[in-house]
Structures are given as structure tokens and as C-alpha cells.
Amino acid sequence: MARQAGAAAQARAPLSGQRILDTAVALADEGGVEALSMRRIAQSLGVVPMALYKHVANKNELLDGMIDVLVGEIDPPVADTDWKRAVRLRVLSARRMLLRHPWAPAVIESRTKARATPTPAVMEYLDSMIGILRAGGFSVDLVHHAMHVMGSRLLGFSQELFEDAPDREPDPEALPPEEMAARYPHITELAMAVTHDEESVVGSGCDDQFEFEFALDLILDGLERLKGTA
Incomplete structure (x- = not known):
């Protein structure tokens, strides 16, 4: 009832x-x-x-609006903390949003390429993140570099060099595994050794939670060091 x-x-x-x-x-x-x-x-x-x-008006406007709905789920900046923690917490909040909506990274990526500027909610989010860095003592020049190096990580995912596509047809010209191992021993060694937490993967490739936070912390630590020398 x-x-x-x-x-x-x-x-x-x-x-x-x-x-x-x-x-x-x-x-x-x-x-x-x-x-x-x-x-x-x-x-x-x-x-x-x-x-x-x-x-x-159309499907593209619908997708843009959906992106803005999702960005609205990202936690607001934490007050009374340093820039590094504020950025980290907000980026990880963005990643939690993407884990709730697995289709989102591909839509964000495709619509970002198709538009001259990001959607309004994405613009507001990026403006806020820049504001955190500026308030934390970053020069405009260092903020510029920071935004480039952070890239899509600001929105909770990283674009991989090689992306997995489960439905991709096998390459008929692909080498047999034993020949691949002989020709590319280091790639083979790495591929055989690496494991990922499938429950925490965002998008495709190797972007699981550990790898994402590992890269995020390296970037934030490096920016902190550069900020101290500016």
C-alpha cells in the first residue's frame, strides 16, 4: 500500500x-x-x-546534466585542515561517487572531449579545487602544473596507458604466449606478478583503489615538496 x-x-x-x-x-x-x-x-x-x-534538448544535454548530478554527490571541501588533506579527501569522495556509478568515467571522458568547456558543475568543482591550492600557498604557475599532473584524478579516476576491453575481439595477429614472453620478458614478468582488487576498479585498466591512492599520494607529496621550494 x-x-x-x-x-x-x-x-x-x-x-x-x-x-x-x-x-x-x-x-x-x-x-x-x-x-x-x-x-x-x-x-x-x-x-x-x-x-x-x-x-x-537531446541525449548529449541529458548526459551533461547527469554528469552534473554525479559531481553534486562529491563531498564539499573539509574546513579547518591543510590543503593536502582537503584535496585528498575530496578526490577520494569523487572516487566513491564513481564506484557507485561505474558507467560515469566513460561518459565524463567522452563528454569532456566533445565539449569546448566542462559542464557547469565540473567547472565549479575544479574552481573550488584550484581555490584550495591557492589558499594553501600555491603560486598560480604551480597550480597550473598541479592541475595538469592531477588530470582526471581530480574526478576520481585515472586514464590508463593500456585499457582493458572485455568485449574486444581477439587480435588475430597476436603472438602466442610463449613467444610473447620471449620477446617481451619484462612486460610478461610484470603482467604475471600484478594483481588487482576487482571490487575497487574504476573504469578499465589497472585503476584499482590501491593504485589510485598510490599515485595520488605520490603527486600530493611531490607538490608539497615543490611548494616548499617556490
């Missing part, structure tokens, strides 16, 4: 851009962003697809 009342209340609630985006995020969490469509969103909201276009 309570569930029916909740569904009825949702049906009576006026359609809005926020309701559309929240529904789109929930559907992407359930079935992946590839299966997301205006028709599915409309069915979930109990409206006709054309009603959505009064609030969202």
Missing part, C-alpha cells in the same frame, strides 16, 4: 529537469548508460517521450 502511494505521488509530481536527470542516473546504474534512451526514461516517469524535450 505504501509503495503504491509513493508511486502515485511520483506520478502526480510535476515533471522537471531534475526528476528527468535523477531518473536517467538511476536507469544507467541499473542497466548501463548504453541502454539509456528517452523512451525508457519517459516510461519510468509515466510520461510520453516528447514531454522530456521541454526540459532536455
Whole structure:
């Protein structure tokens, strides 16, 4: 009875851009962003697809809005702490957000490449992170370098040199394992020795929690050293 009342209340609630985006995020969490469509969103909201276009112009605008919803889940900066801890906590909050929404890194990456500037929420987030560094005593020049070296890690993921694609077709020209080991012994040694926590992987490749924090701490320690010499 309570569930029916909740569904009825949702049906009576006026359609809005926020309701559309929240529904789109929930559907992407359930079935992946590839299966997301205006028709599915409309069915979930109990409206006709054309009603959505009064609030969202097209699929790209929908994806941009979904990114902003997710960035809104990142914790605000922690007050009364040093810059290094503030940046670290916020970046790890961003990573927790991505672990809740595994489809997000690919969308963020693709929409960042497609847009001239990031979405408004991403811009506000980056502006806030720059503000933390500036308040921590970083020069504008060092902040510039810091933003480059942090890259996508600011949003909780790192872009790998070689990305795994489970559905990728086998390369017909690939060397047999024994020949690969003979020709590339160091790569083979590393590949055989490395393990990753699959539950903490974001995106593709080797970006698990340990590797992410290992790189993040190296970067923050290096920036702290450079800041002391500026």
C-alpha cells in the first residue's frame, strides 16, 4: 500500500529537469548508460517521450546534466585542515561517487572531449579545487602544473596507458604466449606478478583503489615538496 502511494505521488509530481536527470542516473546504474534512451526514461516517469524535450534538448544535454548530478554527490571541501588533506579527501569522495556509478568515467571522458568547456558543475568543482591550492600557498604557475599532473584524478579516476576491453575481439595477429614472453620478458614478468582488487576498479585498466591512492599520494607529496621550494 505504501509503495503504491509513493508511486502515485511520483506520478502526480510535476515533471522537471531534475526528476528527468535523477531518473536517467538511476536507469544507467541499473542497466548501463548504453541502454539509456528517452523512451525508457519517459516510461519510468509515466510520461510520453516528447514531454522530456521541454526540459532536455537531446541525449548529449541529458548526459551533461547527469554528469552534473554525479559531481553534486562529491563531498564539499573539509574546513579547518591543510590543503593536502582537503584535496585528498575530496578526490577520494569523487572516487566513491564513481564506484557507485561505474558507467560515469566513460561518459565524463567522452563528454569532456566533445565539449569546448566542462559542464557547469565540473567547472565549479575544479574552481573550488584550484581555490584550495591557492589558499594553501600555491603560486598560480604551480597550480597550473598541479592541475595538469592531477588530470582526471581530480574526478576520481585515472586514464590508463593500456585499457582493458572485455568485449574486444581477439587480435588475430597476436603472438602466442610463449613467444610473447620471449620477446617481451619484462612486460610478461610484470603482467604475471600484478594483481588487482576487482571490487575497487574504476573504469578499465589497472585503476584499482590501491593504485589510485598510490599515485595520488605520490603527486600530493611531490607538490608539497615543490611548494616548499617556490
